[in-house]
Amino acid sequence: MRVFIMVAGAFTGAHVWQETAERLVAAGSAVHSVALTGIDPDRPATPSDVGLETHIEDVIAAIDAASGREIVLVGHDYGIHPVLGAADRRAERIARVVYLDCGMPQNGVPALAAVPDQALRAQLAGRAEAGEREGVLAPPAGDEWERWGSTDGVGEAALERLTALAAPQPLGTLFQPLRLTGAVAAVPVSGVLCARNGATIDQVQRLVDFGDPALAALTEPQVTFFELPTGHWPMLSCPAALAEVLLRAADGAGHRLRPAGGETTAPAHLRPFPMDVPELPRDRRGNVDLYVPEGEGPRPAVVFVHGGPVPAGARPSPREWPTLVGYARLAAAEGVVGVTLDHGLHDIADYDRAAADIAAGVERVRADSRVDADRVALWFFSGSGLLTTDWLIKPPAWLRCLAASYPVLAPLPAWGMAGSRFHPARAVDQAGALPVVLLRAGREAPEIAATVDAFVTAAADCAARLELVDVPNGHHGFETLDAPEETVPALRRAMRSVVTHLAR
Structure with missing residues (x-):
């Protein structure tokens, strides 16, 4: 027995x-x-x-x-x-x-x-x-x-x-x-x-x-x-x-995981970006990579902040992932500097460290002579959504727009962050006139979707400048998981909205 x-x-x-x-x-x-x-x-x-x-x-x-x-x-x-x-x-x-x-x-x-x-x-x-x-x-x-x-x-x-x-x-x-x-x-x-x-x-x-x-x-x-x-x-x-x-x-049943590198196709985070973008070279400066369009500067910039936690030993590092590089090059195609950034969100306990890394990286970008230091946007993904909190609270004048793709907008129960300062829904009422562009996945995991819904409700209650860009059939990480015809229109709309805010 x-x-x-x-x-x-x-x-x-x-x-x-x-x-x-x-x-x-x-x-x-x-x-x-x-x-x-x-x-x-x-x-x-x-x-x-x-x-x-x-x-x-x-x-x-x-x-x-x-x-x-x-x-x-x-x-x-x-x-x-x-x-x-x-x-x-x-x-x-x-x-x-x-x-x-x-x-x-x-x-x-x-x-x-x-x-x-x-x-x-x-x-x-x-x-x-x-x-x-x-x-x-x-x-x-x-x-x-x-x-x-x-x-x-x-x-x-x-x-x-x-x-x-x-x-x-x-x-x-x-x-x-x-x-x-x-x-x-x-x-x-x-x-x-x-x-x-x-x-x-x-x-x-x-x-x-x-x-x-x-x-x-x-x-x-x-x-x-x-x-x-x-x-x-x-x-x-x-x-x-x-x-x-x-x-x-x-009985020995259950799902078995694939070994890293064992797929016939690349894992989701290494699959190609779903849009054709210019093959601009990267310019690496510290923890940031800049993709600078041709022509005279300085130009506005969009800094793309990867999600996580991501293991410290992950290779390639997030700023080299095709999705992040694709976003940065798409921004460059719209005439602004696209930036990818590595930060230290390797564990749920690392949000403070990641916030400091991002702040330092943004200042490095703003100090670059090719960047208009008074016209910068930040774009967050997935688990980095909690890191929008610091930028929603009394946003600096140079921050012209904040965007987020399929973000986590409140700590999940198992993260043990109930008393944490990283809680965007509690900060959005301090965002003032800061435009927020939110790409929402229609097939998001329920526990993450609930955090997005709470943020949207809080934004409506305080009349925040929130623009929703929906991907109705999109999943978390939709750029490489879902059909381009589902995702590309939303990506174009969101990017152009961010670039428009940078131009004002």
Whole structure:
């Protein structure tokens, strides 16, 4: 008989698995929902006595009790840390490890690194550095669970029960590093991504396509992926669908990722720009590349800001991607200087650094003698949409237009940025007369589309100068994903609108 050993995330206990477990049992499997010491009420302990190693031992005990059975370990959120620790020490007993909407913990790294709320993570890191390692982290109140992940799909009653049964998390479980020998690397793996929490298979494939060697292991044949259209707690929002996915994962089914460079066609970010543009050479200056039209200057400029996060080792770097270069050359064809720019958005925690890189790059562009320093536009893409915030707040006089293509315009739930300053919808009422051109993808991912809708509503409420350019059948990254007849008219309209604002 197959047995699923399930380990819950921070603050939560074995009770969260009840409905999923019932469905797995009905399908003929055995289930053991691990009661974690110091969190589950039937395993009380003094917090100072509880660390990650304690929970690893809890999982090992469950593995040892499942003698002679095919074992599938399931770790949700924090639960993946004790799951991996136990699997590393009992690798020969484990048929598969399932990562349920969680990160990829590494040897020597504590679970603190996976705390999604960036402000809380920094606060806890300070406590760890000060030697405060024996306390607890209070569980979220009813309206605070979103700081730990999207509650999409979780009903009011389920959320109330989750809150009522939540327990303080011993700090030792977050501060104690995970220790792995490497044995767990041989165990087959499945990842279950929760799309409403901001993670999709397509996004992971794009990260792999960037060529980051750290992600190459995700393309191994023994690694599969599933996606659920729900928030961070699928055992509460869709237990039947989760049970079905877990059974399929145990059978070795699921989506397999393509290795970087393994496609017969280029990955999306390296496919050709959909328009014919002049083959102007690039002029590299620091972190910017300029594409300067022939003729006398100085001329207005459009600075194109790539999205992200993009792994630091991605090659070619974003400013060389065909889409960004195509936009820059299209701008040059309209008589203005087109600029592509690299910045340091390599991780969700890097928005401050990326903002500084962009500001420095823009000043480098404005200082160029071929550029009219008083006539500059900024054009943002995808995840860099949050970086429009600084430019919406009291925009400088030289900023004549701000544009964005399929942008993310509010932090997604899993990004842990609820208190962040990077929130364009809250800043648009300070944009004054700044024109904003927004290219909107009609088939955008729902979680991103919701941020765009909120921005559009906020812009209407404050009578901002917002121009919407719709691509009704367009997807996120539509330039290289969708038919040119769908995208080219929108690109031409948006570019000419931006250039018109620069000329005023």
